[in-house]
Amino acid sequence: MWVQITGAVPYVQRHLPTGGAELHWPLGGQPQLLGPLTRPRVEVIPAGTTLLGVRFHPGVPTLVPGGVADLLDRGVSLDELGHRWVDRIGEAITAAATPRTALLVLQNFLLHRARTAGTDPLVREAVRLLMPWAPRDVGAVANRLGLSVSQFRRRCLWAVGTGPKSLQRTLRFQGFLALAQAGAVATGRRGADGMAGLAVDVGYADQAHLSREVRRLTGLTPSELLGGEFDRCSCGHDHTASYAPFLAGRRWPASV
Known part of the structure; x- marks a missing residue:
């Protein structure tokens, strides 16, 4: 709020x-x-x-x-x-x-x-499983919930408004945005630092994949969205209320 x-x-x-x-x-x-x-x-x-x-x-x-x-x-x-x-x-x-x-x-x-x-506990668990910190295939999430993929899609459309794959893409983008707004540092995977590192941390294949998805969801490049700085948001607004709850469930992967 x-x-x-x-x-x-x-x-x-x-x-x-x-x-x-x-x-x-x-x-x-x-x-x-x-x-x-x-x-x-x-x-x-x-x-x-x-x-x-x-x-x-x-x-x-x-x-x-x-x-x-x-x-x-x-x-x-x-x-x-x-x-x-x-x-x-x-x-x-x-x-x-x-x-x-x-x-x-x-x-x-x-x-x-x-x-x-009240909140549908199955949908709440589905959203948790689709968060970017531990990327999972939608089929694997449906299986974890005891649903078929088609049942999972219908349940997600009703409660969230989009299918699970679309929701997963949005949450992955929000994961990147939260890390950038918080001034987070990449986890240090080999060959992946800066913006490329944050992209890998949230499940993008590489920085080019990140750029395509950010432009599709926002109409801007990552640098345009963040005001030219990949590790902070320079618009002058306090985004803590937005990114702090989102990052609360993050688990740092081991460095490789």
Whole structure:
């Protein structure tokens, strides 16, 4: 979760695939749910906007009854979803003394809602197995879950909005982005350091493979995405809330 405040001029925001949906709630404006992305989505945020942001982990129940497949690569106003609580929570957010307090109001409500809805344990385990730190074949993951590949694909489409292979590609990209934003150093595999090392660490065959996938998912090269620096994000934003939970389950492989 985060607070984004634009300055005196509009801000061009490039939303990137994360594997999950996002809730964007501008103070004084209409909240919108952005479905899972398979490609970049560019939005111009007006000047003087204070935006509350929430990113849902892949497979976590969102605010859409019946799954998120219909929201793939598009956004929808919460009003269109018919939720009765939107006005009530909106009033509490507006009455909050600071944006941080408003974010806590939204956070507490969503946590309560998530506990009530529950999470499919099979999907939660599938997402864990598809993380980039220990690359696995989709068929092997399906077998580990006790499902056929077709059953696994249907379950993933319903809960996440994409098939398992597409989700795995997105998580691998997010793994690279998290390492870069955190200023991580490659694990020291022979002949693989710098950007090439980070690429290998998250499961890309080589740096060229990384470049192709990053351009497909973001519309930019890795250097363009990171502002010219492979080992840090130079846009000036604090991305800790994004990459810290993602890196929490990382296991460092042995050097070779």
